[in-house]
Structures are given as structure tokens and as C-alpha cells.
Amino acid sequence: MLKSNIKTLIVIVGPTAIGKTALAIDIAKHYKTEIVSADSRQFFKEMEIGTAKPNAVELAAAKHHFINSHSVTQLFSTGDFEVEALKVIENIFEKHDQAVMVGGSGLYVNAVVNGLDEMPEIDLKIRAALNKQFDDEGLEIIQNQLKQHDPEYYEKVDQNNPQRMIRGLEVFLSTRKKLSSMLSSTKKQRPFNIIKIGLNTDRAKLYQSINLRVDKMMENGLLEEVKSLINYRRDNALNTVGYSELFDYLDEQVPLDVAVASIKQNTRRFAKRQLTWFRRDEDIKWFEPGKPESVINMIDQELKKP
Structure with a gap:
């Protein structure tokens, strides 16, 4: 109303x-x-x-x-x-x-x-490692990991956007909680x-x-x-x-x-x-x-x- x-x-x-x-x-x-x-x-x-x-x-x-x-x-x-x-x-x-x-x-x-x-604190070492993995191995490996750990977030956002993919994955790896559950x-x-x-x-x-x-x-x-x-x-x-x-x-x-x-x-x-x-x-x-x-x-x- x-x-x-x-x-x-x-x-x-x-x-x-x-x-x-x-x-x-x-x-x-x-x-x-x-x-x-x-x-x-x-x-x-x-x-x-x-x-x-x-x-x-x-x-x-x-x-x-x-x-x-x-x-x-x-x-x-x-x-x-x-x-x-x-x-x-x-x-x-x-x-x-x-x-x-x-x-x-x-x-x-x-x-x-x-x-x-409010988003959780992220382990900066995990973020750095994921960014290096993206630079060395490409986006697909990041996509596959995120799809495994947080399929709900993976389906919601632009899967061709590395920042979105890395963000979802770094939250899970840092907290063991899904970013999709925090939104x-x-x-x-x-x-x-x-x-x-x-x-x-x-x-x-x-x-x-x-x-x-x-x-x-x-x-x-x-x-x-x-x-x-x-x-x-x-x-x-x-x-x-x-x-x-x-x-x-x-x-x-x-x-x-x-x-x-x-x-x-x-x-x-x-x-x-x-x-x-x-x-x-x-x-x-x-x-x-x-x-x-x-x-x-x-x-x-x-x-x-x-």
C-alpha cells in the first residue's frame, strides 16, 4: 500500500x-x-x-x-x-x-x-589468489567454482563479468557462507x-x-x-x-x-x-x-x- x-x-x-x-x-x-x-x-x-x-x-x-x-x-x-x-x-x-x-x-x-x-570481511589473500587464477587460467575456472559453491548467485548475475564471479567466490571461500544468502x-x-x-x-x-x-x-x-x-x-x-x-x-x-x-x-x-x-x-x-x-x-x- x-x-x-x-x-x-x-x-x-x-x-x-x-x-x-x-x-x-x-x-x-x-x-x-x-x-x-x-x-x-x-x-x-x-x-x-x-x-x-x-x-x-x-x-x-x-x-x-x-x-x-x-x-x-x-x-x-x-x-x-x-x-x-x-x-x-x-x-x-x-x-x-x-x-x-x-x-x-x-x-x-x-x-x-x-x-x-553489510558484507563480510574478505580474506585479501583469497582475493589476490582468485585474481591471479583469473589472469593465469581465465574466467571459466572461476565460473565453475562459483557454480559449485553458490549456484543461486551464479544464476543471478552476469556470468561474463569476472568481478561478479570473483566476488561471489571470495565471499564463500572467506566465510563458507553463500553471497546469495546475504543479499x-x-x-x-x-x-x-x-x-x-x-x-x-x-x-x-x-x-x-x-x-x-x-x-x-x-x-x-x-x-x-x-x-x-x-x-x-x-x-x-x-x-x-x-x-x-x-x-x-x-x-x-x-x-x-x-x-x-x-x-x-x-x-x-x-x-x-x-x-x-x-x-x-x-x-x-x-x-x-x-x-x-x-x-x-x-x-x-x-x-x-x-
Whole structure:
């Protein structure tokens, strides 16, 4: 139940390529407010094409926060985002009754909505050993260990992200407790209402949309973007879908068509994990994409409740 006379954060979630950006802009324009991006890849100003950021027209349609806000050379954790995003939302609420948060990064959305639990002390020797193992032997061995020790966390997060994989494994090896069991066991009370909206559609339609988006990214120069970032390839931000596959191509490990097919496959897998994460939240109200009027009508009804 919404509390009357306080501000409302409208949260839009769902898998990649489903149309979250367009809906967020429609809602922000309707309520004359601003958008907070909770997409962990769109923070980085060097990564443009492969992260499907809002284009210039979309950015001009509504004020966005956390788009191009950081460099790939900067570490920007989920905890950092929780602190900074809450400050931005507070500032938006000084001017508007509603704010919009949009993104498919479940951990980052969760950090703002529910807060993060205090994380345990980590044995730095274990962290160093895992980082060396990753450098020497690659990501797969880290993935396999995490999948064995904490399959729930493994399924929730980007499996191509070494920082996420190492984080989950170092927590288990340091504490013998699963990181998945520590996430949001107690929710923090926020001083604003929260309305959660999810977008989803038929899986075949979603997968077709993903495939078309990847083709469009390639047409728009994704390969050239990846080439321009080769000196940053060891930075954590670039160990992600759409970039790591093309680095493999540039290393002559795979042909270009195989690399592109891998981007599509890994993006489809990522979308499936996103949906698994968000479907656990019973407070999310689900809609088909492309129906902003229905979503806004629902929000209006929620806002009118005493």
C-alpha cells in the first residue's frame, strides 16, 4: 500500500531489448520528472554502441542520470551506486513528486529499492589468489567454482563479468557462507513510495528483438568501438557481453560471424537470467511493451490511493 503525501519512485525493469528506455521516457514526460538509470553498463562513457544507451533524441526528451557518468577505468560498485543514486533521487524529489528509475541490472535496482546488507570481511589473500587464477587460467575456472559453491548467485548475475564471479567466490571461500544468502535479507525502509513495473513478452519476440539489436549494433560500428577500447580490455567494465566476444575475434580466436552469433546467444542467456531475477519479486506489475498508456493509467490509480 502506498503512503499518502510522500514522493514516489517509479521503477521499470525487465530483460534487455524489451523497450524499457522508451517507457521510462514516456512516464518521465507524463509526470514531468527525471530518470535514474540503473543499467550497470550505461554508466561508462567509453562504451556507447554495445550498451544500447539512450540516443541524443531520447536523452533530450527527459533528463537522465548515470548515463556516461563514469569511466571504465573507475571502480563503481553496487554500494557506490546505492549511495549516489539515493542522493540523486532525493534531489529530484525536491522538484518533483515522482522520479523514474529504469534498468535491467537487478543488483543495482535492488540496492536502491531494498538496500544492501553489510558484507563480510574478505580474506585479501583469497582475493589476490582468485585474481591471479583469473589472469593465469581465465574466467571459466572461476565460473565453475562459483557454480559449485553458490549456484543461486551464479544464476543471478552476469556470468561474463569476472568481478561478479570473483566476488561471489571470495565471499564463500572467506566465510563458507553463500553471497546469495546475504543479499537483501532485511529490507531498508526508504522515505518514499515505490511502484514497480516489469516489461516482458513472448520469448520468441524477445529473442528476435535481441538478435535485431545486435545486428544494428554491428551496423552502427560496434567492432570499431571495441577496437578503440582495446587498451582498456582488462578493466572490469569491458568484461561483458558484446565486448568480450569481439575481443576474441580481434585475438583471432574466432571468425567474426561466430563472435556475433556468440553476442546474440550470450545476450539471450543474460535476458533469461534477468527475468529469473525479477520474477521473484511479487510487487512487480507486468506489462507487454509498447503500451505506455496502460502503464500510466495503472500508476495514476496507485497514486490516487489514500
